[in-house]
Amino acid sequence: MSENQQLVEKAVKGDDSAFLKLIHLYKIDLFKTALSFLKNEEEALEAVQEVTYRAYKNIATLRDSSYFKTWLIRIMINYCNDQLKKKKRLVFNEEIISLQGEHVNQSEIELKEAMLGLDERSREILTLKYFNDMKIKDIACTMQCPEGTVKTWLNKALKALREKLEGKGGDLHV
Incomplete structure (x- = not known):
């Protein structure tokens, strides 16, 4: 132990x-x-x-x-x-942009706005995977579902995020 x-x-x-x-x-x-x-x-x-x-x-x-x-x-x-x-x-707070000024680059703003445009489960799974560096196994445990389901949801979330970023003319690559 x-x-x-x-x-x-x-x-x-x-x-x-x-x-x-x-x-x-x-x-x-x-x-x-x-x-x-x-x-x-x-x-x-x-x-x-x-x-x-x-x-x-x-x-x-x-x-x-x-x-x-x-x-x-x-x-x-x-x-x-x-x-x-x-x-x-779920509107991106304009005050954050002005307060952080030059610390926030355009790509970060686009990414945050795109994330806010996703459904709750997609935001959750992307946050766990990429902002908390959780493994698929741990995400599955957190979300109480099979690992295969997490992988499917993650792929769908990444695809939706990519579409939102490309739709904004963003040059971010996911």
Whole structure:
């Protein structure tokens, strides 16, 4: 059993310090996931706090300690999707462009806009694969479906993204 799995086992049994160590280990992954969905640093930080609370409250429901990270990311994705539904808008925030100014190049803007134009599952699978560097196996576990299904969804998502980018006259190659 790995050191992380031992920490998870302790956290499930109520060890708060073990839980905090685990959150510390995965906070960057949580933040990157939230930022890729919410497109706002403050909202992403708030999401990390909320998901940390939800994970703490529900740690006893974790069935397999080896899937802690997957379980945590799944909570984050669900939270982010709920937040996006509440806003009922998936419009790229013009303020982000002006605030980030020269840090955001045209290709990044086109990619973010194209991602926002995809369906929820496509955005989710692309985020897990390319922004969180998750393996197909882990994505399948997170999304609770077979690996073959994940591969099919990933191919469809990439094709849809490519079409959106090409439709905008973008020179990004996916």
